[in-house]
Amino acid sequence: MDRRDFSKQSLLVGLGVLAGSAEGNRVKAANQRGNYYAEPSKNLPVRKFDVVVAGAGTAGVVAALAAARQGAKTILIEWKGYPGGTATEGGTALHSFYNLWKAFPGVKKRQVVKGIAQEIIDRLIKVGGTSGHAEMSMGFNYDSVCTAIDVEMYKLVTFEMLVEAGVNVCVNTIVAGAIMDGSRIRGVIAESRSGREAIYAKSFVDCTAYGDLAAFAGAKYTEPNDYAVCNSIGIGNVDVEKLHDYLKKHDALVQRAEGMRSGKDGQIVRLQGKTARLPDGFGREAGKIGMSMTTTTVHDNYFMFIKLNLKMSVSPTSRDAVAKAELELRKRQRKAVELFRKYVPGCEKAFIARTSPRLNIRRGRLIECDYDISHEDVIEGRHFDDDVFAYGFHDSAPRFQIKNGGTYGIPYKSLRVAGIENLLAAGMMITKDRRAHMSTRNTVCCMGQGQATGTAAALCAKNNCGTRELRYADLRESLEKNKVYFES
Ligand SMILES: Cc1cc2nc3c(=O)[nH]c(=O)nc-3n(C[C@H](O)[C@H](O)[C@H](O)COP(=O)(O)OP(=O)(O)OC[C@H]3O[C@@H](n4cnc5c(N)ncnc54)[C@H](O)[C@@H]3O)c2cc1C
Structure with a gap:
């Protein structure tokens, strides 16, 4: 930068014109007062x-x-x-566009949320990005559609x-x-x-x-x-039907819905298993890492959500406590995939395909x-x-x-x-x-x-x-x- 450019830039900083740019964030160390730093005021665009x-x-x-x-x-x-x-x-x-009609014999099915929410679903249908409003075939006391x-x-x-x-x-x-x-x-x-x-x-x-x-x-x-806070994962290289059969075999299957999956209708798109009913190794270990066995999918060979939960002792607005929780949840995610590989047929080569950028609450x-x-x-x-x-x-x-x-x-x-x-x-x-x-x-x-x-x-x-x-x-x-x- 030559001298003329430098003085022009100094003038702009002085006027606060560059406050919105990276240069505007350069501040003086001399502003420290004891344990505090007095942030200087500046003009923002x-x-x-x-x-x-x-x-x-x-x-x-x-x-x-x-x-x-x-x-x-x-x-x-x-x-x-x-x-x-x-x-x-x-x-x-997405819970739920409908009333819970299935749990009430005689009550009519009606879609109660429409508008823009439904428009998003219509757009997703066009790109194969949703199961559609798939009716629950099992566990409809809990929900009527998935x-x-x-x-x-x-x-x-x-x-x-x-x-x-x-x-x-x-x-x-x-x-x-x-x-x-x-x-x-x-x-x-x-x-x-x-x-x-x-x-x-x-x-x-x-x-x-x-x-x-x-x-x-x-x-x-x-x-x-x-x-609890949670960081749920997507797991790839799995077999949805085999998970269904595994849960059923152990009398642990409590929910199921069929809808659009990989372009084909009538496929399993939601499964919920009760971890407590699974054989010792899996059930006990899943409990320890706060794993929930509910998953949905709109693709063959993919579980879209497997949740890992963790109860924090303080509110998740605490930066340092959140940092610890984020690490612990990532350890739990790895453990979860290991459990799937070890116990669930069809998941021997499962891997983490997606995590959340940060924990959710x-x-x-x-x-x-x-x-x-x-x-x-x-x-x-x-x-x-x-x-x-x-x-x-x-x-x-x-x-x-x-x-x-x-x-x-x-x-x-x-x-x-x-x-x-x-x-x-x-x-x-x-x-x-x-x-x-x-x-x-x-x-x-x-x-x-x-x-x-x-x-x-x-x-x-x-x-x-x-x-x-x-x-x-x-x-x-x-x-x-x-x-x-x-x-x-
Ligand atoms: C683990 C878990 C499982 C759940 N399961 C289900 C389920 O199966 N079905 C269901 O229907 N609901 C479920 N829920 C509930 C539901 O997902 C949430 O309540 C809902 O999505 C919250 O929507 P929101 O718009 O309030 O927040 P969000 O969808 O979280 O949106 C908030 C947005 O604001 C942004 N943001 C935050 N702070 C700032 C800032 N200062 N400046 C700029 N951007 C900012 C964030 O990045 C985020 O994108 C679940 C929730 C959790 C945590």
Whole structure:
């Protein structure tokens, strides 16, 4: 760099123009004060949008699609390199588009979640990326359908849909702060290799699973740490039919569904085995590593999800405790594959084909919203005068079922972050009640919440109003127009 270039660059840094670039992150060691480092302030470049969606996971993808399709200038910020979130990393199947009709003789089958969630399935069907809504042939007290996905196709298909809808998709970018104007969010601070920037908008949707944006904005939250964390793996070079026969032989098979697999219908796409019933070596060892024997697949020779669980003693927001857990889970993954190789016929040459980039949890932070859905609301099948969709699945069926195999309503008020004027929340961060959460956290419910919050955020931006001023009639009309199903 010659002298003229150097002085020009010094001037730009002085003016804060380069604050968003790598050079803007070079700071002086002299700013240390005892055990603290005083980070100097700097000017960040500002970009302006109508709607910011933080987190491109299960709920966030749908929220951003819904907002952009309402005509809102929408940005979706995701710290991993792809959309999809826990739906592509943690779970076994998308629970559930239907009511639990099979467990209730005489109750009619009805698809209760439609809209954008169903559109994603339609797109996946075209690329062979799903089992379709495969009816359970065994264990239907637990679920009536199994909608299994090819997780890699899910990431691609949703990415393409977002770009087609005109969403500004910012992957490999983290939401690192909230810019507040009283109880109103003015913008978020985002950070990527292109630098640190301020992204302004009128409305915001927090879909980060842990409620990062809500927490930055000062919302109240709790961290119950009442579930195991998990890093599930995909296992290749296996034989689905032979696993079925093995589980059956040991009277350990409790669930089965048949659907599309490797382009052929009527194939096994879901199996659940009770590890405790498996012969000593396998059953006991699987128990020690927190292995769950539920898997889905949409390919021959592949188990899409085998879960390894670990209960942490502290909340998974603790960086150092998470580092230990990540290592332990990876050891458990290796052990799991060794067990399959040793005990399950057809799996002698099995290998780990996929892991999650980081551990997953069912609840991290729970954000306080204007209304907290109770377990009674869920199992009594209550609907509200501000329902934004209907939902009919419970993770803990058959212990807990929704009355008469019906549905309950997700009310708009349960998605409004308490105390913040222009912030909505969608996904696993809502619902404090642990048993109610066993319903609302499921992927398809998160997707429904995504469509509701994205639509609402766009309407608020259009009408220049806060989330509490939005007319419910307008929200309902837009949701119905976009194929959301209602029962009330
Ligand atoms: C082990 C496990 C098994 C499960 N099994 C099932 C199942 O079989 N069926 C089912 O229906 N449900 C299942 N669930 C529940 C369900 O998968 C989750 O509740 C749901 O996917 C959560 O969706 P979400 O949108 O809230 O979060 P996510 O899908 O996790 O999305 C959050 C996104 O935000 C991003 N993000 C986070 N913080 C930031 C930040 N600061 N800046 C930018 N981006 C950020 C993340 O990278 C992620 O992509 C399971 C959950 C777990 C953990």
